[in-house]
Amino acid sequence: MRDRLRHLHQVQSDSEGLSSVEHDHLSVHEAATASSPPDPYLYGVLQEAQQIRLEIQQIQNEISELKDANYQALNKISHPAETERDSNAIGVAIKHRGEAVLQRLHMMSALRAELEARRGSSDPTERIAQTQYQCLSNALREVMISYNDTEMSHREACKQQIQRQMEVVGREVGEEDLEEMMESGELNVFSTQVEGKTARSAFLQTESRQKEVLELEKRIEGIQELFLDVAVLTEEQGGAVENIQKSVQNTEVIIQDAVVQLDRATTFDKSNPFKKLFCCCSFDHCKIL
C-alpha cells in the first residue's frame, strides 16, 4: 500500500503557479453550499438504521446474559441472585426485542417502497434504504440463529448432566433412550429407587435439569413464530443479496443502456462525422441529466 497524498499536494502546489490550471471561481466552501440541500429522508434512514443496529446489538448482549444465566442454573441448584434475570425473563426480553426489530424492518421496507414509487429506483436514498434493510435483515437472522444455538447448547449440557447423574445412581442410559425419556417427561422413573444422600442429590439435580429443559423448549416454542417471520424475510430477499456485484448492477437499467450507447459512440467511432455530432449533443444531454 502506497500513500501518495503528499505527492498529490506537491502536484497541487506546483500547478498553482501554472496558467493551465482550471480557474477556480468558487471556493470549496461555496461549492458545498451551492450543492443541493441534504435529503432529510437520508438522515432519517441512516438514523433509523443505526438504531436498529443498536437494538440488534442489544439482543446479542442479552444472548450473552442468557449464556451466563443458563450456566449458573446448570451449576447451582439454588436460584440466581435477585438482581440478575433468569433465563425465562431474558428469553422473553429477547423475543420482544426481536419482534420490535422485525416491525421496524417492515416499516423501513415500506418507506423504501414509497421512496421508490415517488422518486424511482435509482434514487440514492431509496438505494441506501435498500442496502441497510437487507443488511439489517441478515443481521437479525444471524442474531436469532445465535440465540437458537445458545439454547441448544444449554439443552445439550443439561442432557449430559442428566446422563452423568443417572450413572451416579447406577443407571446408565443411552442417548436415544434419554431423549425419549426427556420428551415424555418420565425421568422420575427411577425416583422410587432413590436411596441415600448421593442418590437423593442426583435425583434433585436431574429434576432441576429436566425442569430447565422443559422451560427452554417452551421458550423456543414461544419464539418459533419470530424464527419463521425472519426466515420468510430473508428468503424474500434472495440468496445473492450479499453479492456486491449484484448490488451495483441492479441500479436502473434503462439509464445504464443510454449511457452505454453514448460510450460506444464516443469510443468506437470518433471518425464518423455523424456520430461526432451525436457525441456533442449527447454530452450536453448528459450535463442536463
Place this chain on the structure above:
Amino acid sequence: AGGSAGCSSFSAGCPSPSAFFVLSVKKDGEWKVLIVDHMSMRILSSCCKMSDILAEGVTIVEDINKRREPISSLEAIYLISPVEKSVHALINDFKDAAFTYKAAHIFFTDTCPDGLFTEIGRARVAKVIKTLKEINVAFLPYEAQVFSLDDPNSLYSFYSSKPNKDKDKMIENLAEQIATLCDTLKEYPAIRYRKGPEDNARLADEVYQRLTAHKADNPSMGEGADKARSQLLIVDRGFDPISPILHELTFQAMAYDLLDIKQDIYTYQTTGIGNSNDREVLLDEDDELWVQLRHMHIADVTKKVTELLRTFCESKRMCTDNANLKDLSQMLKKMPQYQKELSMYSTHLHLAEACMKTFKGSLDKLCEVEQDLAMGANAEGEPLKDAMKSIVPVLLNNEIGAYEKIRIILLYIFHKKRGIGEENLAKLIQHANIQADSNIITNLQNLGCNIIAGQTLPERRERTESTYQLSRWAPIIKDVMENAIEDKLDRKQWPFICDPAPINTTQTAVSARFGHWHKNKSPTEYRSGPRLIIFVIGGVSQSEMRSAYEVTRATDGKWEVLIGSSHILTPTSFLNDLKSLDQVPNPDC
C-alpha cells in the same frame, strides 16, 4: 453481524475488507458512499460481502460509469483502477459548482501513471481529497488457490488472426497485474515459461521487470528460506487444448459446463417457506458445503449430501425417514432457525440432480468416447484401434448439439498424432453438419495447435491412482505441477528467466503487517512454505483448477499451488472464444 465466516477466497492473498479502507477512513456515525469501476467492483465482490463493507461504514456502492445522483452530505471512497476512464469520471464528479460528494478518499488498485496523477492534482477534486493510496491488488482472488485477472477477451487479444497493435501495452498491463499478485502474496518467485510461443517468453520477461520494480518498493517479497524455491510458470493455452473441452464429471466443472451458471450464481425453482419461487445461490467459498463437494465426482456428491443431511436432521431431532427435496420444505417450516443449513443442502441436492438429468440425456455415451480419445485407450487400457468408428455415430446423431460434436472432432484430431488432413477434416465437418461453426476448429491453429499436420502432446506421467472410468484424463498441467515441485521440470522446455537466486541463508522475521490480511485468520497462519504459481495465457479450465488443489494436498501442505489466468473457462466459453478469433473486434465488448 452478517459477516461471512469460513475460508473465503485466497488462502493467503485476499485482502480483508479493512485492508481496503485503512484506519483513518472509517469514522463512527459517518457513513460513506463507495464508488467502484468494473475491475475494482469485481475484485471487491470476490473478497467481500455487502455486510462486510457496511461494517466498514459504507452505505451504498455505486458504479463510477453510471449516472449518479449527488449525495452531497456524504463523503465518497473511490476504489478504482488508475485508468483514464475512471480518473476522468472522478474529476467530473467535482467539476461543477455543486460537488457530487462532500469529500473523496481515493484507493487505486495499482500504480497511478504520472499523466493521470497530474491531471488529478490540477483539478478541483484535489481540494477535497482526504486520502490517496495505491493498494496494489489488480487481480481477483476467485478461490483459495485460483486467481483471475478478469479479462475474458484475453484469448482474442493474444491469438486473433488480426494483428493486435495494442499487444505490447496489454502484455505490460498483464505483467503488472501478475506482479501485484506476487506482491500481495509476498512472493518473489523464479519465473519460468514454456518454450515455444514467443508470447510466453515476452510475458515472462515483462513480469520479471515488474516484479523487480515491486520488490524495490516492498523488499519483504520473497523473504524466508523456503520462499527461494517458489516458482511462477507462464504457459499458453495451446499447450493443452484437451482439458478445456473434455466433459468433466466432477461437481464444479460439470455444473458450469452443463448448466447455465452466470457470475457464479445458480438459480433454481423451489418451495421454501413461502410460495414456490426462484432461488438464487452464490457458489463461492462462503458456502462450506460447496467447498467440500466441488471437486468430488458427481456419483459421490448426491450420496455425500444425503448422508450429511441425514446426520444433520438426526442431530436436530428432525424426524424424517427419507431426507429428500420435498421433505426439506416441510422441515424448513417446522424449524426455520435452520434455514441456512437446510437451504444449503437443498441447493446442492438440486444442483447435483440438475447435472445428472442433463448427463443422462445423451452424455454418458459421449463421455466414454471422449475419454477413449483423450487417453488413446479404452477403460481396460487397450489402445484405440478405430477411433473413426466410434465418433461417426456421434457426428451423425441429430440430437447432439453442434458444440458437443465439435468437442468430439477436436478430441479425435488431437488423438491423431499425425494430423487429420484437410480432406478428412472437411468430411467430418460435413458428417456433423457443423459448417457454420467449423472455424472453431481451424482457429485452434492460432494457438499453435497443428490441426492438419498433427502434433505430439507431451509425454504423460504414469498415474496409479484409481479413477472412475469416465474420468481417466488428468490435465497436462498436473504433470507440470508435480514435476516442478519435484524439481524435475526440464530446464530446456521450461527455461528460467534468470538463474534462480541462491538460497538466502539469513532468515528475516516476516512482518505480519504486510500483505497477509487473511479474511478471518490470524497472522500466524501466514504461509511460510514455497508456492508454485501458474499463469495460463488465454484461460484456465475447471479441471486445471482442481489439479492445483489435488497436487497441493499430495504434498501434505509442504507446497501450495496457485493457478490462474485472464479468465476461467467453460467448454462453451472456450469454443466461443475460439470462434471469435478470426472475426473483427466486437465494439460491444
